[in-house]
Amino acid sequence: MTETLTRTERKATSVPQRRDSRRSNLLSILLWLCALYFVLPLVWLLIASTKDNSDLFSTFGFWFGRGFSLWDNLVSVFTVRDGQFARWGLNTIIYAGVSAIGASLLATMAGYAFAKYKFPGATAMFSVILGAIMIPLTALALPTYLIFNSIHLTNTMWAIIVPSLVSPFGVYLMRVYAADSVPDSLLEAARMDGAGELRIFWQVGIRLLSPGIVTVFLFSLVATWNNYFLPLIMLNSSDLYPLTVGLAQEQSASAAGGGAQALFSTVITGSFISVVPLVIAFLFLQRYWQSGLATGSVKG
Amino acid sequence: MLKATKRATALAASVVVTALTLAGCSSSDNGGSPVPSSSKAGQAEIDKAMNTPTTLTFWTWVSDIDDEVKLFEQKYPQIKVNVENVGQGPDQYQKLRTALKSGNGAPDLAQIEYQHIPSFTITKSLLNLTPYGAGDLKSNYPEWIWNQVSQDGSVYAVPQDSGPMGHLYRSDIMKKAGITSPPKTWDEYAADAKIVKEKTGSYIGDIASNEPVGMVGLLWQAGAQPFGFDGNKTVTIDVNSAEAKKVYSYWQNLIQQDLVSTDPDFNDQWYQGFSNDKYAGWVTAAWGPLFLQGTVKDTAGKWAAAPLPQWNAGDNVSGNWGGSTNAVLSTTKNPIAAYELAKFINTDPASTKLLNTQQNLFPAMNSVLNEASFTDATSDFFGGQKINELFAQISPTVNTKFQWLPFMDYAYSEFNNTVGNAMTNKGDLSAAADQWQDKLVGYAKQQGFTAQQ
Incomplete structure (x- = not known):
């Protein structure tokens, strides 16, 4: 249902309007520069993952080297240290997947409640959540570590998943989104028909909110996928590492002095593999992402 | 980029340590391990420990050292060893300090470079291995290496590799x-x-x-x-x-x-x-x-x-320049087995051979340094030169x-x-x-x- 909605919306906006005819060369150039700025590192990563160590250091970065060793690199990524890379990948998927689903669910429920119910302390609680947006996750990592340490949860999967379940920004976004896209009259009608509050939320609210939910899902997915600091301090067991920490560790093996291993091409290819799922997730969920992003900006 | 990450990591981890100190988490410097302080651990005690089902945790950044550990597990089937790589050098030390401070999560053994041994002996975090027989190892090593792991009759680590x-x-x-x-x-x-x-x-x-x-x-x-x-x-x-x-x-x-x-x-x-x-x-x-x-x-x-x-x-x-050891943490509950593991990895002939050929570590032990198969090896990268022999000859010339x-x-x-x-x-x-x-x-x-x- 939502899909058709967005599609019709799109059609509506794609009807030629006056502002479309105004072209700005300056803007085009700026946007192209922006695109280059963001794409170039990826291009470099792609090209570098086809080189072996010596090509990496002796040939031009933005063109292919003398040999084509993408296949060797891939093999090495999945065989170095008994193929721990696959384990790290699986961990990352678990951490990011569970956290993103949990975080979007919690944020949706909280945002919906803030937008649609009046209850004592609502304003105060929402202010606290707004304040929490200002605190970066990194700053909370240390207190979190201390708490988890005292309840002996460090070096477990929970140490990564539990802190990633809360997303203050997600709550804020969902509140704004729910206020706009779930009409009070619809809720009233549902109540008149005798639906309970929970049922209204699951069957009416959630469906109307899905573009917003996808946005929060993507935000949390990316945040947890790329999280480095929290797993770094929480985990001691390489079987639990996500890709970020694992790759950083393989990278540092090159400067180990005695017994150093120069795993550069392996690490680069591993990094490339690790961004592919994110790119795919974005391409698939893009349309929701766009409509979700625009939501907060129109009405606050 | 690497250096910056490392610095950030080190900073982060040191903040953890500070935070733990501030939070007043209790730290026990000396774990309640049974240390036979007066005399050496008897063979009977060692046999008993090595035949009791035990799990050891070993933190090291040496890649694929599992192969050497497997040799140990074959010899002592009752002992299971978890090898963990928690980071290289400074990263691992910071984690180690955090674990020691917080009172849980420290391994039984850890990889420690010569130069960083004193920063762990000062907190009494390393077990003195003399009561477990480490004094007997002295004659195996060039004098300068032994001086790096021992002080006033106490031995704090078993040398693994060196960097003359x-x-x-x-x-x-x-x-x-x-x-x-x-x-x-x-x-x-x-x-x-x-x-x-x-x-x-x-x-x-x-x-x-x-x-x-x-x-x-x-x-x-x-x-x-x-x-x-x-x-x-x-x-x-x-x-x-x-x-x-x-x-x-x-x-x-x-x-x-x-x-x-x-x-x-x-x-x-x-x-x-x-x-x-x-x-x-x-x-x-x-x-x-x-x-x-x-x-x-x-x-x-x-x-x-x-x-x-x-x-x-x-x-x-x-x-x-460089080189490291395996040290036993004083918080270990299994000091005898932990020392035996450190000793086995770094002195057993099959294991030391692997360390050199698989992990590319430059040996610390005299017996490996002087072995013909080691010194006679030629290197094509160095135009057929006998690189090992050269550095084996340099090793005893290091200031002691x-x-x-x-x-x-x-x-x-x-x-x-x-x-x-x-x-x-x-x-x-x-x-x-x-x-x-x-x-x-x-x-x-x-x-x-x-x-x-």
Whole structure:
């Protein structure tokens, strides 16, 4: 249902309007520069993952080297240290997947409640959540570590998943989104028909909110996928590492002095593999992402 | 990028330690492990411990050391070992300190570099291995290595690998410059540097401005005693002694004449420097040859190795750069099994052979250093030279009495801020060393040490 909605919306906006005819060369150039700025590192990563160590250091970065060793690199990524890379990948998927689903669910429920119910302390609680947006996750990592340490949860999967379940920004976004896209009259009608509050939320609210939910899902997915600091301090067991920490560790093996291993091409290819799922997730969920992003900006 | 990440990691982890201290988490320095303090553990005790089902945790960054551990598990089927890689060097130490402070999660054994042993003995975090029979290992090692792991009759770790220093150079570039034999003294090295630069445009080497450990190795060779620690409250700090200043002013002269470069090492630019002939050599350690083979394959066959140039013609002394040990943490519940594991990995003939051939570690033990299959091996990368034999001969020439501070992390980061900075800016290294000295003495006093200069 939502899909058709967005599609019709799109059609509506794609009807030629006056502002479309105004072209700005300056803007085009700026946007192209922006695109280059963001794409170039990826291009470099792609090209570098086809080189072996010596090509990496002796040939031009933005063109292919003398040999084509993408296949060797891939093999090495999945065989170095008994193929721990696959384990790290699986961990990352678990951490990011569970956290993103949990975080979007919690944020949706909280945002919906803030937008649609009046209850004592609502304003105060929402202010606290707004304040929490200002605190970066990194700053909370240390207190979190201390708490988890005292309840002996460090070096477990929970140490990564539990802190990633809360997303203050997600709550804020969902509140704004729910206020706009779930009409009070619809809720009233549902109540008149005798639906309970929970049922209204699951069957009416959630469906109307899905573009917003996808946005929060993507935000949390990316945040947890790329999280480095929290797993770094929480985990001691390489079987639990996500890709970020694992790759950083393989990278540092090159400067180990005695017994150093120069795993550069392996690490680069591993990094490339690790961004592919994110790119795919974005391409698939893009349309929701766009409509979700625009939501907060129109009405606050 | 790597360095920045590392610094961030180190910072983060040190914040954790501080936070734990502030939070007043109880830390037990001496775990309740049964230590037979008076006499050596009897064979009966050892047999009993090795036949009791036990799980040991071993933190190490040496890759694929599981192979050696498997040999141990075959010999002692009751003992299971979890090998964990929690990071290399400083990253692991910070995690270790955090675990020790927080009172849980510390392993039974850990990989620790020689230079960082005092920073763990000062918190009494390492088990004295003498009661478990470690004293018997002494005769297996060159004197300088044994001095690195023992103090006043206590032994705190079992040596694993070492890094006696030598000089690797590109014989083809040297030849192009008309130099047929490697420099035997530092004076010759300086003279050659000039010729190489003029004739070929290459630097004779790179003295990395971010590599305090390499510079300290050169101080070591020059007979300087920059650091000392009595194991208790007194540290000796003398990084600006006459011997040390001789080394600084030597390199300052080469740097200011632009005859050596000061590029930071182990980063892109530095690797490229080896590939594109920017550097004609590398003053490095025994692990250097194998490292180069992995990174600059296309220069294979063009390399050669020689002992370090000497300060006085006819001398034969070297320093050490790198190398590490396996130490048993004092919090372990299984001290006997943990020590036996450390001993097995690093002294069992099959295991030490693997360490050298699989992990490419340069051996610490005399028996491996002198073994024919080790010394006779030739290296194609070095034009068929017997690299192992060369460095095995260098190992006993390392100055024997060299000590460290219990806060080498701080000492190294201040090196980068003072001497390293002066190297980058082609400034006055000796003056920078005076600053380094002041910083270290100030820090030592602030930490409650008595600082001798």
